[in-house]
Amino acid sequence: MVKQSTTQEILIVTGMSGAGRSTVANALEDLGWYVVDNLPLAMLKTLADMADRSGGALPRIVAVVDVRGGDLFEDIQSTVESLRESAEVRVVFLDATDDILVRRYEAVRRPHPLQHSAGSLLDGIRLERERLQELRASSDVVIDTSRYNPHELSTATRELFTDEDTPGLQLSVQSFGYKYGTPTDVDLIADMRFLPNPFWETDLRALTGVDAEVKEFVMSRDGATEFLEHYVAALEPMFAGFQRENKRHVSLAVGCTGGKHRSVAMARELADRLAALPGVSVSLRHRDLGRE
Template sequence: MTAAATAGENGEFLIVTGMSGAGRTTAANALEDLGWYVVDNLPPQILAPLLDLTDMGGANLPKVAAVVDVRGRSLLDDFPGVASALRSRGSSVKVLFLDASDDVLVRRFESVRRPHPLQADGTLLDGIRTERSRLAPVREAADLLIDTSQLNIHQLATQVSDMFSDEDAARHRLTILSFGFKYGLPTDVDLVADMRFLPNPFWNDELRGLTGQDEQVRDYVLSREGAAEFLDAYAAALQPVLAGYQRENKSHSTVAIGCTGGKHRSVAMAEELARRLSGTPGVALNVKHRDLGRE
């Protein structure tokens, strides 16, 4: 069971709050990547109507997160009472509080050269201490606490993903894309592999009119010298890459597999590579053939 427990038919409702500079935006983005509907800068008094909409939305709004912060000024004073009232309704309402030490928050504000929202005519530290005092009851009422003092944005996003993703949900989506070099390199890809080291079935009269999705072509390509060795080595090389992408919270990547026309070798090798990578923990696979329908 994850930290965000399932709430039956009402879904999940998460309130994200905490110190300015502690990572609320990063946490909100991570939740969006997990499929949550995120509402930012919401006054606490609007939480109850939002929860009503969530309940009415049913399956259309199964997971909703509301970001509440000090920009609400005096409105935040009502937060503990609002949170308690929401919990009393029997809905799955949880509060996530993000915190960090004063010295870390000062460095973060200085690095972006922005004043603290409660700084006024004082120093950064004055603003941070004022906010910490005002948020003390909110922190006390929180269900979940993350101290981000020692976390970078990628580590924080990963921690949020670990806390709120479904146990079996994929954390990275890998697209394996076949293509033909004669039609140009695909854009927006992370890795490219060239299958033109293998004999081209195009020069075989019996295979020319078929594609890499046909058994005859697939068997021909995979049986050529070097094909199995490449697949073994490339699949093994991608395993630490995919694991690293997940640690760095990179949610999507594309591996392009090319041959001359994108019809035979690249198609067969892309599908076999996908087969070998299936079952990789945390990875959902998608195979696309960009140039398969071209003449």
């Protein structure tokens, strides 16, 4: 695991064609990096200057750079040295064995970028390797992707570039009222209509699930605490599995009739419990609160 700094960080991702640049870029984007794919090397300094003027809005940048050209090694070296005057810069080189690269290109039935000029797929790979050997030797991080499938490479990238403060799973919790429609953009829904409705309590009707009196009423009903404890216990291994499978975003909804009392109180309790799980970052909103 790489500990991130507070200064602007730039990763230049390059390497052999077919070694997994797009997979690595997608994994880094999921971690919150600002990714620019196929960036011309001449534009890298311009991008860094723009990020510097953004006032911290783009603290971490990934530039995926194709450097097959023969003269580009000197260009990238001078660019890196210039950028290092104001930012932390690392060059990440992705590699794989010739036979693995051949197998990958044959699987997708696409030509290697240098195949036409070199004469064959293997000759194109060897020509590219020859051109990039000096850059590979000088790179800060070299990742041999030969033993990885795309899923495993994505996982390895997250492990390498995730810092201690980056959540493994971003969880969105929302309350809602069934009478306004069931959310269509959520992964899981919990129905709180098995609990007595505070609406029928005269002193609670005007209050909401945010109020302590309603929370106490809802959570003291038979089955409320049992549901909460068992639901969290069921979600914990599920969320751990989602993180292992690189599912980064999960949305969970809690519903009641009007989205004012039971669902709001339970969503708040649920969000608090789930936020305590390792690697989980929770956001909470009440979709229909105040709608009546």
